[in-house]
Amino acid sequence: MGNRVAIVGAGMTKFVRRAQETGKELSFQAVKMALQSCGMKMSQIDCVALGTAPDTFDGVHMKGEYLSDGAGCWGKPYMRSYVGGGTGVFAVAQGWYHVASGMFDTCLVVCEEKMSSYQPHPQGAFLTIFDHTTERPLKPNLLWIFALEMNRYMTTYGLRKEDIARVAVKNKNNALLHPAAQIASEVTLDDILKSEVLAWPVQRLDVSPVSDGAVAVVLASESVARRVTDKPVWIEGVGWALDTAYWTNRDLCYPRYVEEAARMAYRMAGVTDPRHQIHVAEPYDPFDYKELHHMEGLMLCGRGEAPQLTADGVTARDGELPVCPSGGLLGVGNPIAAAGLMKIAELFWQLRGEAGKRQIARKAKRGVAQAWGDLMQVGTVVVLGV
Amino acid sequence: MARKTGKLKAERSIEAPPYGAVGHGLSDDQFHGGAVCTTTWVADARYAWDRGVAMGRYLQGLKQGRLLGVRCDCCGRTMIPPRVFCEQCFRPVDGWVELKDTGTVNTFSLCYVTWDMKRLTDPQIPAVIEIDGASPGMGIMHLLGDVDPEDVRRGMRVKAVWKPDEEREGAITDIRYWKPL
Numbered sequence: 001m002g003n004r005v006a007i008v009g010a011g012m013t014k015f016v017r018r019a020q021e022t023g024k025e026l027s028f029q030a031v032k033m034a035l036q037s038c039g040m041k042m043s044q045i046d047c048v049a050l051g052t053a054p055d056t057f058d059g060v061h062m063k064g065e066y067l068s069d070g071a072g073c074w075g076k077p078y079m080r081s082y083v084g085g086g087t088g089v090f091a092v093a094q095g096w097y098h099v100a101s102g103m104f105d106t107c108l109v110v111c112e113e114k115m116s117s118y119q120p121h122p123q124g125a126f127l128t129i130f131d132h133t134t135e136r137p138l139k140p141n142l143l144w145i146f147a148l149e150m151n152r153y154m155t156t157y158g159l160r161k162e163d164i165a166r167v168a169v170k171n172k173n174n175a176l177l178h179p180a181a182q183i184a185s186e187v188t189l190d191d192i193l194k195s196e197v198l199a200w201p202v203q204r205l206d207v208s209p210v211s212d213g214a215v216a217v218v219l220a221s222e223s224v225a226r227r228v229t230d231k232p233v234w235i236e237g238v239g240w241a242l243d244t245a246y247w248t249n250r251d252l253c254y255p256r257y258v259e260e261a262a263r264m265a266y267r268m269a270g271v272t273d274p275r276h277q278i279h280v281a282e283p284y285d286p287f288d289y290k291e292l293h294h295m296e297g298l299m300l301c302g303r304g305e306a307p308q309l310t311a312d313g314v315t316a317r318d319g320e321l322p323v324c325p326s327g328g329l330l331g332v333g334n335p336i337a338a339a340g341l342m343k344i345a346e347l348f349w350q351l352r353g354e355a356g357k358r359q360i361a362r363k364a365k366r367g368v369a370q371a372w373g374d375l376m377q378v379g380t381v382v383v384l385g386v
Numbered sequence: 387m388a389r390k391t392g393k394l395k396a397e398r399s400i401e402a403p404p405y406g407a408v409g410h411g412l413s414d415d416q417f418h419g420g421a422v423c424t425t426t427w428v429a430d431a432r433y434a435w436d437r438g439v440a441m442g443r444y445l446q447g448l449k450q451g452r453l454l455g456v457r458c459d460c461c462g463r464t465m466i467p468p469r470v471f472c473e474q475c476f477r478p479v480d481g482w483v484e485l486k487d488t489g490t491v492n493t494f495s496l497c498y499v500t501w502d503m504k505r506l507t508d509p510q511i512p513a514v515i516e517i518d519g520a521s522p523g524m525g526i527m528h529l530l531g532d533v534d535p536e537d538v539r540r541g542m543r544v545k546a547v548w549k550p551d552e553e554r555e556g557a558i559t560d561i562r563y564w565k566p567l
Contacts, residue, residue: 016411121502132433133441134467135527137559140501144512144527147495152514155493155540199497200509244473248514248525249465252493 001268002100006225006232007092007384009038009218010345015182015333018116019212023058024070026214027112030338031072034108034216038228045218046104047077051091051111051337053084056125057118071110071216084373085286086240086380087111088215088340092369093238093382095219100235105221112214113335122210129375145247145376146207147199150289152252154201157304161201165192166310167288168205168330174317175327177357180342182333183209192288208286211333215341217348231352236366237271237383239264245375258297258370258379265368266299269383274299278383279364280350281321282343284371285328294370295323297379318361325350325360340371344382351386440468443482449556451548453485455520463521485519487546488567492516492525496535509535515544515564531563543567 011033013019013026021029035041050071055063064080079098083090088111095109115122126142153159169192175184187205195204225232241260243250250256262274271277283294292306300321301309309315315323326332326346329339347367349355366385372378412421437445440456444467447454456479457464458472464483465472472479494513498506511530516523530538531547544564554560 014411018412018417020410020412123501123503127501131467132435133437133445134558137557138512138527138529140512140527141497141499141510142501143499144495144497147497148493148512148514148527151495151540152493197496198499198503199495202495246465246467246469246473248467248527249523251523252514 002097003102004222005096005099005219005235006222007217007235007344007348008220008225008229008232009034009040010216010348011037012180012215012338012342012345013213014180015211015213015335015338017182017210017212019114023067023112023114023214026114026212027067027070027110027216030112030214030216031108031110034218038218040218040228042072044106045072045076045108046106047098048073049091049095049098049107049109050078050080051082051087051109051341052080053082053087053113053336054125057113057115057122059117067112071112072108083240083378083380085284085336086340086371086373086378087337088342089344089369089371089380089382090240091337091341092217092235092344093240093380096235096238099219099221105224107219108216109219109341110214110216111337111341113338114212115210115335116212141199143199143202146287147202149252150201150287153289153293156253157307159307161193162189163307163311164289164292165189165206166307167285167291168192170310170316171285171291171324171328171330173331174325174358175331178327178332180213181327181331182211184327184331202287206288208329208334211335211339213333213335213338215338215345217341217344231386233348233351233384233386235382236385237265237267237269239268239381241379242374243377245377247375247377250377254303255293255297255372255379257377258294258372258381259299261379261381262298262368262370265381265383269385271366271383274368275301278366278368279321279362280325280347280360280367281323282326282328282346282367282369283323284340284343285324285330286334288330290372291324291328294372298368298370298381317358320362322360322362325355325358340369340380343369343371344384347384351384440470444468445556448558448560449554451551451554453487453517453546455483455485455517455524457481457483464519464524466517466520466524466526483519485517487548489515489517489544489564491530491538491540491542491544493540494530494538496538511535511538513564528558528561529563530565532565
């Protein structure tokens with residue numbers, strides 16, 4: 001399907017609570033590192049796919065265009081996509097079809113987020129996702145949706161809080177070896193369970209932080225990829241799908257939209273048995289329960305089985321199926337669009353054997369990255385392989 | 387394809403992930419002590435939302451103390467909140483159905499913070515409530531009340547507590563909250 005497309009370079013800034021740099025500056029640094037990693041110059045880039053969240057965060061209308069100079073868009077075909085939290089993985093799918101179509105030989109994918117500008121708390125920027133007639137008069141809080149989903153997941157499978165909190169322990173500890181991580185820490189299960197209750201069952205340490213940061217990757221056609229690197233990482237499959245925006249009518253226990261997106265990407269990649277053909281996974285983990293939800297939606301295990309795999313250490317960095325070896329959003333940080341692209345970058349480094357101290361123990365030839373967003377109803381999936 | 391070794395140089399010199407001395411964090415003191423520029427401009431953005439056909443009738447129902455849904459004869463679903471189309475069959479719905487003002491708690495939360503992270507002593511109890519008379523899984527978001535937070539359970543049967551007739555204005559808040567049945 002389409003021409004072959006590879007990722008040939010990646011770079012990222014540190015993720016921090018508040019960056020001194022502007023969004024343009026963060027983007028510029030990430031792009032510079034990505035180009036440097038594959039020895040390419042901006043003149044060799046044919047087009048740019050940019051992902052960045054709502055204008056509301058920055059208080060800048062047409063934020064993509066505002067960022068564009070720092071993201072290398074000057075004088076080039078440029079396209080901005082935004083599908084909420086799903087953006088970072090979707091931007092790679094968007095870049096993929098620019099190159100797979102044969103229209104371009106190279107595409108730079110840049111994702112940036114600077115959440116710290118919004119005061120007093122960026123959560124305010126999200127409140128308008130609730131329906132203005134049926135929900136906003138109830139003065140909802142964004143945490144409600146996640147707490148309601150998490151509780152539904154727990155009660156459906158009879159899970160205890162610790163079954164879910166183990167994900168936060170794993171990811172925050174994994175992030176200790178990530179040089180760009182914001183909130184890596186040696187937390188224990190007890191720390192998570194004793195952290196402040198925000199919206200039961202969601203506690204402070206179940207949640208990823210507010211972050212600033214940028215990530216960039218370079219996509220290339222097969223002929224260019226073979227010329228610039230000995231280790232291209234191929235985009236084997238891309239997929240995305242939406243569920244209904246009437247979120248209170250959805251199955252809050254199972255992300256069907258992730259399954260549909262995964263089926264699309266797996267079909268393209270020739271993956272028929274994801275449990276055995278996927279060797280490393282970076283599912284979206286803004287909350288600890290979401291990693292479990294998404295592992296099930298990605299069909300890496302059966303429904304309700306992800307907590308047991310986590311408890312058994314299967315998803316640890318040295319496990320049989322490492323999940324979020326980067327440290328994920330819970331450990332590295334969550335600059336919305338950039339967080340998803342960080343997952344793609346992590347798979348790029350893991351599959352090339354370049355993840356340094358974070359390198360997973362098992363041999364990996366194929367990985368899957370996934371993100372989630374919009375009105376909590378979009379699944380975006382990319383399968384990478386070497 | 388073979389490649390000249392000289393080109394590997396760039397790759398060799400890069401740590402994974404490659405990151406430079408960028409992404410400098412600011413401390414709280416720096417942030418609040420004037421190290422960043424802030425603006426206090428308040429955007430006076432006003433929106434006049436049309437209720438639309440389906441929602442208009444729904445709100446009219448609420449004013450009369452009734453919960454209304456719609457049905458699609460193609461997939462057989464009875465839906466709430468109402469809509470003029472069935473998004474799954476992608477055709478107009480076939481009619482209105484009066485539902486009961488009772489339901490079952492699908493899921494709930496005990497929320498101790500406001501949207502800007504200020505603490506609440508008494509939790510708000512948002513819930514998704516599956517409405518009696520609608521198809522299974524058809525819920526709406528609302529609040530629970532008149533109940534000890536400790537006692538709230540998934541599967542709990544609840545009933546709407548309406549504002550008195552004269553206070554109802556055709557809004558979702560015409561239902562104050564839902565209490566155990």
